[in-house]
Amino acid sequence: MSTILLSIGSNRFAKTNIDKAKRMLSRLFPGIIFTRPILTEPDDEKYSYLFRNVLAKAETEMMPDEIIDKIKQTERAVGRTPKDKYLGKVIIDIDLIKYNDEILRPMDFQREYVQQLLSAFPDPLPADIISAKESPSDEIPPAISTATETPADQIHTNEAPADDESTADETTPPETI
Known part of the structure; x- marks a missing residue:
């Protein structure tokens, strides 16, 4: 089995x-x-809306090429089209960042939000590749969820966000928030 890290x-x-x-x-x-x-704030001028980002960690028998093919199919099924990116719309973007010990997308892996979210996994990735940019120790690490069993306080539903979650309208440019 191989361990993979996805950015969504x-x-x-x-x-x-x-x-x-x-x-x-x-x-x-x-x-x-x-x-x-x-x-997160967009890092390119062509994007005017905030991004919502999630990391995912899984075990698989698939090879990287097969994983990439499957995640591209998933992107299309969610609604991604080639023209959207040119319009500054990212309906969904899923990237295979890491396959076992091989970092496939080093620039993405070094992004601040990726480094922050890495600390949320119960079985962390090797400490030598997690940068020193981790969130301060007095912050509560992000919660994780699994597809099968999730503690009640970590379940994400379609209900209104809790007081500690962002309530910003996702179609509002960041400068008006």
């Missing part, structure tokens, strides 16, 4: 699209675990 992001109807992708990925990778979402 969206800036349009992000909660709905990420939830749909999570359900599909749960069928592809039984036992997959997800971090809670984190909102």
